[in-house]
Structure formats: C-alpha cells, structure tokens
Amino acid sequence: MSKLNTRGLTLIECVISILILAVTITGGLALYSNANVIMSTAMHKKIALEMAVQEMEKVKSAGYAGLPSAGNWENLPDKTFDLFTVQIRRRITNASTAPVMKKVELEVSWREDKSDPRNIKLETLMAP
Numbered sequence: 001m002s003k004l005n006t007r008g009l010t011l012i013e014c015v016i017s018i019l020i021l022a023v024t025i026t027g028g029l030a031l032y033s034n035a036n037v038i039m040s041t042a043m044h045k046k047i048a049l050e051m052a053v054q055e056m057e058k059v060k061s062a063g064y065a066g067l068p069s070a071g072n073w074e075n076l077p078d079k080t081f082d083l084f085t086v087q088i089r090r091r092i093t094n095a096s097t098a099p100v101m102k103k104v105e106l107e108v109s110w111r112e113d114k115s116d117p118r119n120i121k122l123e124t125l126m127a128p
Helices: 011-062
Strands: 074-080 085-094 103-110 117-127
Touching: 011 085, 011 103, 011 117
Parallel strands: none
Antiparallel strands: 074 085, 085 103, 103 117
C-alpha cells in the first residue's frame, strides 16, 4: 500500500482560493470607487455652500441701502475650480410679507462629472 502526499493543495483548492480572492478584491475596489464619488460630491457641495454664505455676507455687510433695486436674476461671475465650475445668481425682490423689507435670494449651481446640475439656494429678508 502506498502513501498519498497530503501536504500540498490540489488544483481545485487553488482555483477556489483564487476565485474567492478575486471576488473579495473586486468588491473592495467597487466600494472604494463609490466612496470616492460620495466624497467628491460632499466636497463640491461644501465649497458651493461656502460660496453662497460668503456672497450672502457681502450683501448683508453692504446693508439695506447698498442693495440694488428689485429686479430679475443677476448672474455673478463664475468661479472655476479643478474639476467643476460654480455659477452664482442673485435676485432682490420686495418682500411679500412686509413691503418695506427686501428679499435677497442666492442660488449657487454646479455640475459634477456626468450628473444633473446641483443647486443650493439661500434666502434672507433685509429691513431698513
């Protein structure tokens, strides 16, 4: 009776091990790719929100007297970053709740790689 060599791995065991390893690595890469997109979107949103807040602070610091007359949307200069461009629009209208007050609206828009445009809108009321 001869003894079988039981110290090595069979071909089927090797193939199954490689298959399990490939599935695990593929899943990890997909997770990394998705996380990268989510982080990029969050960063773009944060930048756009900061720009909207900065613009609103400029309007507030100019005061009620510094506001232009009520009118249509006004496009402010675009700001370009590494991978995206941000457009800012401003509109000043008379407030419907109190005719003395003015309503200031800011809309910040940007488009990420191949997605629909995204917007952030801020509003405030200013009194004399």
